[in-house]
Amino acid sequence: MELYVFDGTLEGLLTAVFDCYQRKSGAVKIVSQENFHPDVFQESFTVVSADEKANRVWAGLRKKLDKDWMLRFYKSFLSENQETFHDLLEFSRYILDNPAGAGENFGNKHVLAISQMAQKVHREKHRMEAFIRFQQTADGIFYAHIEPDFNVLPLISDHFKNRYADQKWIIYDLKRKYGLYFDLEKVEEVVFDFTTEMSPALNALPETLLDPKEELYSLLWKDYFRSTNIPARKNMKLHIRHIPKRYWKYLSEKQA
Amino acid sequence: MFERIREKLEILADAAKYDVSCSSSGSNRKNTNKGLGDSEGSGICHSYTEDGRCVSLLKILLTNHCIYDCAFCVSRKSNDIKRAAFTVEEVVELTMNFYRRNYIEGLFLSSGIFKNADYTMERLVRIVKKLRIEERFNGYIHLKTIPGASEELLKEAGLYADRMSINLEMPTESGLKLLAPEKSHEDVKKPLDFIQKNIVQLKDEKSLIKSAPKFVPAGQSTQMVIGATPETDKEIMHTASNFYKDFSLKRVYYSGYIPISTDTRLPIIGSQPPLIRENRLYQTDWLMRFYGFDVQEILNDAHPNLDADIDPKLSWALRNLDQFPVDVNTADYKMILRVPGIGVGSAKKIVQARKFGRLHQNQLKKIGIAFKKARHFIRYADSPLQLRDFDASHLKGVILSESTSKYLKTPQNQLSLF
Known part of the structure; x- marks a missing residue:
């Protein structure tokens, strides 16, 4: 298990997805900088946000996902939740590795987790519009x-x-x-x-x-x-x- | 100066609150004129009162003076209450200033009938016209149609309102005649029909000419009072079903009667409003509109009233056990929708997800179905081998004992002392 540390931005997260492929990583755990507590026994890889890498991943996702799913992706990112960051990374890899349409597989735990988190963020958005x-x-x-x-x-x-x-x-x-x-x-x-x-x-x-x-x-x-x-x-x-x-x-x- | 307007608002909001319609959705009025407000897409409930009802619109009467004497109505002529009336400017100011502060989605304007129908309707139209044209207000407007008002006025009103409604009041003609001898369902049907025809006609024109004006874009609705007269649930829902069909209504509202009168024709003051029954009627309404049920399947001569202790979908399933179990991995979407404990969202997810492999118990739970309830009616990839030796009453007992329903398991029609 490799530990990826990113800066907490959307570019950073997407860059991490790119790096997973470039470094041919297997199982990865991702954590944002502010929640990272260095540990002598665990090596970590620091993701350096790069627009170009992020754009390529975003474009790749857009080929596989419809507009609603892209919005769901963004909404769940705004949750600022550590587990969701991890789900987003795994979700991206799952989508990129599979033919288009994999976003409908609610039997996959990351697909389901993202869609449920997006729903929660959406609810909060709606509450703010109301309250x-x-x-x-x-x-x-x-x-x-x-x-x-x-x-x-x-x-x-x-x-x-x-x-x-x-x-x-x-x-x-x-x-x-x-x-x-x-x-x-x-x-x-x-x-x-x-x-x-x-x-x-x-x-x-x-x-x-x-x-x-x-x-x-x-x-x-x-x-x-x-x-x-x-x-x-x-x-x-x-x-x-x-x-x-x-x-x-x-x-x-x-x-x- | 504050005091007079405060008093008016208190009286005229209090008198309007028995109309339960609160929806602010379904319109498509975009803010294209750099004015105030935008009513596109879904509605917003800006607050909730302590009775748990949504506050979405500024719901007021223009006046609570009324020439009619309907026994169920708090503003009836013979009732000894304070009367008040807003001016056109006051309603406009209130609406604009509430909207600017994000308190509301728009205005719900109704009125007692003063002088006659046309006189009243004309005032209502003057307000909405001023809001739309002078104030460039694009928020949501729900306007009451005054039965008996002239067609010219209704047509003009429809150009400014998003939704219009007329209340049936009582679910049957005989019930209405008992409490409001001056009114009839025919008085309601005529204007509903007139407005519906205009909606259809303008929709046709709009498909030809883009600039054709909007006409009641959020459609029409109506309301029935429940429990003031002795109708069965079957009579209520069959009336609702007919009105949905005949006039393409967007909503029928069911309002549990809250005793406000000592009239001997009505339930006495202090008796509990029929809240559970009201909830069951709404559930039935949803089954008709979103779950593909025909009213006849749920309520018929053999089964004229809804159960208080279980919801109507479960009740239907228990009466039709021969249609179960349903295999979620192979069954039609329509049939999955009929399983107690599975809603529209979960049913959609199930039919999408099963394309990627047979679904198991843990996946179904995560998708969000009410598994405890649904498990009696479904088969899935790892469902345990089950001999179908249960009968309906046994099953009902099991489900009730496991449920954490918000309602008591035995219906209680008593006022609590504390």
Whole structure:
């Protein structure tokens, strides 16, 4: 068993696939740099990300997989999960070694693992599309921050760009410390140094930074959320299954 | 100033909440005019209330003043409640500002009937027109069709709404006549039919002329109240099935009656809403729409009501044991879909995966079928040799004892004390 160490990027992972073939490796275990703990008894091979190698692997996969599968591949990569990195490596080798159509073999554990992880990431993407709550700031920008389980910002960018085409907005991922900013033309990645008044410890922006109308609408939203509930049907178990508690922090309607 | 609008929203959201339709999917309104909103593809539930229902649309009445006195309705004329009405501007402002903050997918607008049908419908149309044209709003709009409104108004409404709906209210004509003598199913069928014909006609035009306008792109739906009148499940689902067929409805909603009236024709206040029954009806609805079942197979004269303790698919399987076991490695997709414990997603995966070799137990489990339940009905590569000596009631007992159903195993129709 060879241990491959890669830099955690998609290029790195694809380069690793290329290296497997070039080095004629047998069984391989892959781990990202940040999770690599050197061990005197185990030799390791450090993958050096190379665009050219990565592109060749990507092109090879595209010949064998349809568009949906390529998207699944990318989504499961965004899970940032160590086991999934390994599944992706093995999946790629399996696909490249077999005729087109092998992606349908859900009896293969890597095929199944990738498709299930892609589903999980997709669910998180969908949750963010649902649970993001913008606040309108005094300078007219609609701002929200989030802490998604997976790195889903790249997946939700288009959704918000198409939907909120006539307003400026920022979505900031506090866990991964970067955000998206839409300036009415294009979406850009941004990184902030938070000032004290805009502390990420708060689950929403303080009133001083907000548009004067913001208070009214967040109040009306909370009122609406309460009025549309039917107490005779109360079912907290179902409620929590749909909105797990970890998401409550940033949902304005769940704040007292 | 805050207080008046807050009070209105409270009254008019409260009055609208008994309409259970929440879907925001199936439209194709892209944001092509650099406006606000995009309703392409699947719907989004932005929140869930504590009763576990999805909040997708801002669901409100324009007003809860009503000239009718339907016994089951909270806004009935004779009910002594606070009344309110939004202005056109207020509804538009609320919708735009909620949407901008990503609270909602769009607007669900209904209304009590004030003065007459046309007067009411005309107000509703004015709101959606303003949203679409002046505000360039491309979010989802679900608009109630007011029975009796003129065809010109319905046609105009259809140009701005994504979905339109009219509620059947009661599953049978006789049930409706009992509680709302002024209404009839005919009043519902006429506009459903009119809008359906226009949808078809515009679809034809659209295949010729790309620029033909959209007309109710997400189709029509309806709702029936369950448990207010003594219909059987068979009557309910046969009505639903007919409406799906006759008017190409996208959805039929079943709403368990929540007692809100002391009228002696209705269940008394405090009695438990029929939530399990409602769930079983939805399961049947799904079997009809996605699993290839005909309503007649599930509900017929010999079997006029759904079981409370097991789901309708399992119930059907137990009544048709001669069709099992199904070999997942050879059977038709259609038949795999009929196995209790196998859903659409798993059935598709099974027929794809088996091309690469016969499927074993561990693979089926990983694919995600409910193996404990399904194992009684299937054969697979390494299935144990089994003598088919079980009978339906024994099998039901085994499955129930192993299940972790969210429902109690004996139906309970009692209010809990705590």
